[in-house]
Structure formats: structure tokens, C-alpha cells
Amino acid sequence: MSVQPIQSGTQSPANSALAASVRARIRAGIWTSHTSGLADQHVQGNVVILPEAQANDFLRFCQQNPKPCPLLAVSEPGQYLLPTLGQQVDIRTDVPRYRVWQHGQLTDEPTDIASIWRDDLVTFIIGCSFSFEQALLEAGLPLRHVEQGRNVAMFRSSIATNAVGPFHGPMVVSMRPFKPAAAIRAIQITSRFPQVHGSPVHVGLPHLIGIHDLSRPDYGDAAEVRDDELPVFWACGVTPQAVVAQAKPDFCITHAPGAMLITDLLNHQLASF
Structure with missing residues (x-):
């Protein structure tokens, strides 16, 4: 190879x-x-x-x-x-x-x-x-962790990966909060980048993918999700660590x-x- x-x-x-x-x-x-x-x-x-x-x-x-x-x-x-x-x-x-x-x-x-x-x-x-974040910023969509100089929040979800040989486990997801209209735009933009995770795997209602406390990420830094915002979750390359x-x-x-x-x-x- x-x-x-x-x-x-x-x-x-x-x-x-x-x-x-x-x-x-x-x-x-x-x-x-x-x-x-x-x-x-x-x-x-x-x-x-x-x-x-x-x-x-x-x-x-x-x-x-x-x-x-x-x-x-x-x-x-x-x-x-x-x-x-x-x-x-x-x-x-x-x-x-x-x-x-x-x-x-x-x-x-x-x-x-x-x-x-x-x-x-x-x-x-x-x-x-991180590669699609530039496109989001260029479209005028704010990223709270970038504004605050922090790492993105990442969580072990209940979404199972497809097992191969000894390798199996939960999908890790990264979370970015957006207002609803901005979330729709973020989905459109990131769908253009399948080689860096592409579109989100889940929007809103984090408990449906096994995440019960957004203030306690498994990796990275917590990001506030305000009352008028939705948490948007993308598949994450930290998955191999899980x-x-x-x-x-x-x-x-x-x-x-x-x-x-x-x-x-x-x-x-x-x-x-």
C-alpha cells in the first residue's frame, strides 16, 4: 500500500x-x-x-x-x-x-x-x-468553539459502527450549535465534503443517540447550546479511539x-x- x-x-x-x-x-x-x-x-x-x-x-x-x-x-x-x-x-x-x-x-x-x-x-x-469548518465560516456561520479558542465538543454516541474483524464500537460525534436556519445551511454546506465526514448524522434531541448531558463531552471542550439553537452532530474521526x-x-x-x-x-x- x-x-x-x-x-x-x-x-x-x-x-x-x-x-x-x-x-x-x-x-x-x-x-x-x-x-x-x-x-x-x-x-x-x-x-x-x-x-x-x-x-x-x-x-x-x-x-x-x-x-x-x-x-x-x-x-x-x-x-x-x-x-x-x-x-x-x-x-x-x-x-x-x-x-x-x-x-x-x-x-x-x-x-x-x-x-x-x-x-x-x-x-x-x-x-x-476541521476541514469543512472553513466553508462554514466563509458562509457566515459562527462556530462557538472557534470563537472561544476551544476544541470542538465530541461525544461517544449510541450509533453503532459496522464491525470488521476485531474492530467495532460506538460512533463518536462532534457537536456544533446553530440556530435552525443556520443548521439547514450547515447541512447543505457540509454535504459537499464527504471526504471529511460530510453531512451531519443527527440534529437535535441528543438523547436519541445516547447523549444525555451536552455539558460533559467525552472529548474536547463543552460548548453552550442556547435556547434558540439546535445541537448538530457530525460523525467524528475520533471514532477509532473508541x-x-x-x-x-x-x-x-x-x-x-x-x-x-x-x-x-x-x-x-x-x-x-
Whole structure:
């Protein structure tokens, strides 16, 4: 499996330089937090790294669950440079914070995984909803977590994923509040971006998808939902972390929620129309 983005395109030196400069700050350990709002024109990716023995099952899991796990790239075993996603992108150093899992248990949250890299590891880059946020903002739709400099709120839902081999578990969803008219517009806009989760999976009535307290997200930061607003839920690329907890592979590395890989690809290139 060679590293291939789902959709690429010609990058201008200025655009590439911006993304590369942000990655350089991350690689140097200057930035170790969430990446919402950083290089906001650029595609950001969720990260899952698994031993080759589990990689084929996880690849099929992603194919069977394209809403929460839209694949942007898959590497060859042991390949840590991802050249088609950006200049000198190194998956070992270019994510602000990682999570290391052993037998389904979170054991570490390092900012660099070079010391634990193995020749049998396969990297999966999965589309992130941060990519459609630029389109929402350009349409004049406010995003509260961006305004407040916070990470988006994410919840483990009762929506089941399609199981493949050992991989199964609940879908994680991200939530953004909108007034009803704005929610309709947000649905229209995000439906253009199926490679980064596309349209929402649920609107309003969070208890219907197993969410009973919006003030207590499982990942990210809580966002107020005002009386004249609806909570709108999108499938989220943190889903693999819930799946890893269920599958309990011997070894797995993911990104910390909200701490994404920033690529040289541009968000508008992922629009389907």
C-alpha cells in the first residue's frame, strides 16, 4: 500500500510554506495543543497507526464506515514520511500530541513517537471535520468553539459502527450549535465534503443517540447550546479511539483528540461540487 491522498492538487509555495511552518512549530514542541484554527485553509487529518497484522482489518473497517472514517491516505509498513500530504511530513513528529494504546488501554500521551516507531507500523490518515469548518465560516456561520479558542465538543454516541474483524464500537460525534436556519445551511454546506465526514448524522434531541448531558463531552471542550439553537452532530474521526478501546489491539497509536496532522492539501480541493 503506497501513500496516496484521496484527492490532491497543485500547491502554491506560499500555501505549502504556511502548513510547513506550523508543522515545524509542532515538531519543535512549541505547539502541543489542539489544531482547530491553525492553517485554517489546510486539510487536517486524524491519525491511526497499527501493526501490519491488524492493518487490513482496519482498512476494511474504514471502508465499511466512511462517515466516521473517511480515508485520506494509507502508508506502506514502516513508512513514516508522507510526501503526498506535504513537504517532509513525518508522522513520528508532526502531530502535536499522540496517544499510545496497549491492549486497549491508554498508556502514554507523548508529543513525539520516533523512539517507539517500528518497521511494521502502518499509518492511516482519516479526514477531519476541521476541514469543512472553513466553508462554514466563509458562509457566515459562527462556530462557538472557534470563537472561544476551544476544541470542538465530541461525544461517544449510541450509533453503532459496522464491525470488521476485531474492530467495532460506538460512533463518536462532534457537536456544533446553530440556530435552525443556520443548521439547514450547515447541512447543505457540509454535504459537499464527504471526504471529511460530510453531512451531519443527527440534529437535535441528543438523547436519541445516547447523549444525555451536552455539558460533559467525552472529548474536547463543552460548548453552550442556547435556547434558540439546535445541537448538530457530525460523525467524528475520533471514532477509532473508541473502537481501539473495544478491539484491544496489542499496540496502537492515535492522535490526541483535536490534535491533528496538518497537511499541504487545501480544504476546497475536497469539495465534491
